[in-house]
Amino acid sequence: MELTITNLTKEFGDFRAVDNISCTLHNGVYGLLGVNGAGKTTLMRMLTTLITPTAGSITWDGQDIFKMGGQYRRLLGYLPQEFGFYPDFSVEDYLMYIASIKGLRPAVAKQRASLLLKQVGLYKARNKKMKTLSGGMKRRAGIAQAMLNDPKILILDEPTAGLDPSERIRFRNLISELSEERIVLLSTHIVSDIEYIAGEIFLMKSGEFLLSGTAPEIIATMPQRVWSAVVPKAKIETYLGAFQVSNIKTVPGGAELRILSVNPPSGNAIEQSATLEDVFLYYFGEKGDGSDGEI
Amino acid sequence: MVKFELKKIFSSVSGKIALALLAMMVLLAAWMAVSGVEWVNEQGDPETGLAAISKLRAAQRGWSGPLDEARLQEIIRENQKISATPEAQSKDYNQNDIAFGWRQGYRPVLDMMNYAYASGFQEFDWYTNERITPDQAKDFYPNRLKLMKEWLYEENSSVYNLFTERERQYLVRQYETQETPFYYTYAKGWEQLLYNSPFVIMVEALILGYLAAGIFANEFKWKADAVFFSARYGRDKAVSAKIGAGFWLVTALYWAAVLVYMLLTLGILGFDGGSCPLQVDLWKSFYHLKLWQAWLLVAVGGYIGCLFFAFVTMFVSAKTRSSLFAVTVPFLLIFLPNFLDNLNSDKLSKFLGLLPDQLLQIYQALRYFYVYQFGSQVCSAMTLLLIVYTFLTLVLAPFLYREFRRKEIG
Numbered sequence: 020m021e022l023t024i025t026n027l028t029k030e031f032g033d034f035r036a037v038d039n040i041s042c043t044l045h046n047g048v049y050g051l052l053g054v055n056g057a058g059k060t061t062l063m064r065m066l067t068t069l070i071t072p073t074a075g076s077i078t079w080d081g082q083d084i085f086k087m088g089g090q091y092r093r094l095l096g097y098l099p100q101e102f103g104f105y106p107d108f109s110v111e112d113y114l115m116y117i118a119s120i121k122g123l124r125p126a127v128a129k130q131r132a133s134l135l136l137k138q139v140g141l142y143k144a145r146n147k148k149m150k151t152l153s154g155g156m157k158r159r160a161g162i163a164q165a166m167l168n169d170p171k172i173l174i175l176d177e178p179t180a181g182l183d184p185s186e187r188i189r190f191r192n193l194i195s196e197l198s199e200e201r202i203v204l205l206s207t208h209i210v211s212d213i214e215y216i217a218g219e220i221f222l223m224k225s226g227e228f229l230l231s232g233t234a235p236e237i238i239a240t241m242p243q244r245v246w247s248a249v250v251p252k253a254k255i256e257t258y259l260g261a262f263q264v265s266n267i268k269t270v271p272g273g274a275e276l277r278i279l280s281v282n283p284p285s286g287n288a289i290e291q292s293a294t295l296e297d298v299f300l301y302y303f304g305e306k307g308d309g310s311d312g313e314i
Numbered sequence: 315m316v317k318f319e320l321k322k323i324f325s326s327v328s329g330k331i332a333l334a335l336l337a338m339m340v341l342l343a344a345w346m347a348v349s350g351v352e353w354v355n356e357q358g359d360p361e362t363g364l365a366a367i368s369k370l371r372a373a374q375r376g377w378s379g380p381l382d383e384a385r386l387q388e389i390i391r392e393n394q395k396i397s398a399t400p401e402a403q404s405k406d407y408n409q410n411d412i413a414f415g416w417r418q419g420y421r422p423v424l425d426m427m428n429y430a431y432a433s434g435f436q437e438f439d440w441y442t443n444e445r446i447t448p449d450q451a452k453d454f455y456p457n458r459l460k461l462m463k464e465w466l467y468e469e470n471s472s473v474y475n476l477f478t479e480r481e482r483q484y485l486v487r488q489y490e491t492q493e494t495p496f497y498y499t500y501a502k503g504w505e506q507l508l509y510n511s512p513f514v515i516m517v518e519a520l521i522l523g524y525l526a527a528g529i530f531a532n533e534f535k536w537k538a539d540a541v542f543f544s545a546r547y548g549r550d551k552a553v554s555a556k557i558g559a560g561f562w563l564v565t566a567l568y569w570a571a572v573l574v575y576m577l578l579t580l581g582i583l584g585f586d587g588g589s590c591p592l593q594v595d596l597w598k599s600f601y602h603l604k605l606w607q608a609w610l611l612v613a614v615g616g617y618i619g620c621l622f623f624a625f626v627t628m629f630v631s632a633k634t635r636s637s638l639f640a641v642t643v644p645f646l647l648i649f650l651p652n653f654l655d656n657l658n659s660d661k662l663s664k665f666l667g668l669l670p671d672q673l674l675q676i677y678q679a680l681r682y683f684y685v686y687q688f689g690s691q692v693c694s695a696m697t698l699l700l701i702v703y704t705f706l707t708l709v710l711a712p713f714l715y716r717e718f719r720r721k722e723i724g
Contacts, residue, residue, distance in 0.1 A: 067544040069723040093546040103537025107325035116318040120545040120552040
């Protein structure tokens, strides 16, 4: 089982959303990390056959996925970033409908829906209308629909967007549980989502893969070191201008800054272990924080 | 899949409201049909309701039979007798109404006479029947043909250039081969059924168009398109299911509404008179149809029209990804030709006679003399409408399928 992306490019008019990227995916969880507009969603939409590439190819075990059509899509589970649904359907009806367009027989569909509803904690809410569910419940219904056909390729586009911290942790655990024996491609701009569950990470910027590898491999590529330094309040602005600062924590008498710098930024600076979040700041020039706000 | 597509439509509040509106409109149409039947009592006052219907039915049944020369003479004599009464000659309207009441048994025949003995084919004088003498009865059917021929061959008239020679011959032949004498009996049920049919069918076309507009467009509106198209059958069977849902939506609701309207109207007004010729109701019509056949034509034509409207709406909604725009399509298809028809151009009207809105108002179209020559063949508008729009609807389905399945979700 091998999903191969070769020199993939997608242009919208003059804008190149995905720029000549290549990679090969086998079983495991892959994280696609990048700021909004990096091209993550466009890449995923090509992988789900929703849009066709301008150039390059995507193959599944050597076969072009666009030529495979339904045979490829039967292997696919997809949770889009903007997860839409039929507002007046009950959760159960929704899953049964999606099961039908995924080609599951009604008896199998009923069993799968029931199992997944229990797994995502929606069994008690199965008769509720989709429009009455909370944001977290909708996302869980979304993951359930993606898993209905027990997909070999599970593509999750910003699955934790809009969830509160506890929901996000639950969701991450759920994805970990579901990740066996399949390719899971998870896109996010929230670093911690990926740090915990992804085996291999692709850092995407301006439509290209900037870096790829495991979290330690990616962290190792950063030439900067990470320092923790307590500075007086009056000097915070000076430090922010001079260094990349990944965190500011108020402490008595000033603030404790997390600073990226080759050399110690101050005499009292203590070196810290670098994290993926520091790498994110370094490469994207922005902070990939644990929140789901815009970066 | 089709079941779920239908469930998507009817589980929404707007779907339920549209369904309730359709039910209300059908009931309203049946009520209009029934309440449109009046009986003028011995005091000259109009009555409606079941008792009035029953009295009218009894009165007209008394004159049942072929409208041959003898029966026409009998009616003319009876009519003359009533015309000579003080009530008929009175200047008091109420007295006139009393006299009118005495004629109710054969009133539709008097209307036919008003056309048959008019001074011209397009003339109508409410009092013509009072000037006819029994010896003119023999001219009743020949006059129909004579007046029509005069109208068709009057070289200075605006109508003359509207027809080719073959078209004129076709119309004359239709009149000549019309089976006579006409059979007359109480047929108010069928007449009212036909009379209100354009209202019912147009309302159906609008409501069904509204419901069908969301079948494709709502996938985009609800942002459910990404999951839909990435599913195994998202670009083939599921698209077919949507088209199937459109077909079953129109088929089930259309025929249910038409059947309810028919059963209510005929159930109350009576099924009798279905075998009378259409000309008892529409004297000038050149179509050889019994009243029940005319109704069947109205119902089948309306069905084809509603199906065509719904498919066009679905196509537009798939193309534009907007149900809002698509839902205006039935309105445009219905009201634009009606607006253009007001321009009073005979040639334009002849063209408009082939537009799909005609299928929704076949009862009106049966009055018109729209015939079209293709080579040496002449076709009536009805034949063309049924063939052309059945074909276009069938052709539209694969286009609709292709249009939606190739959508990209960027």
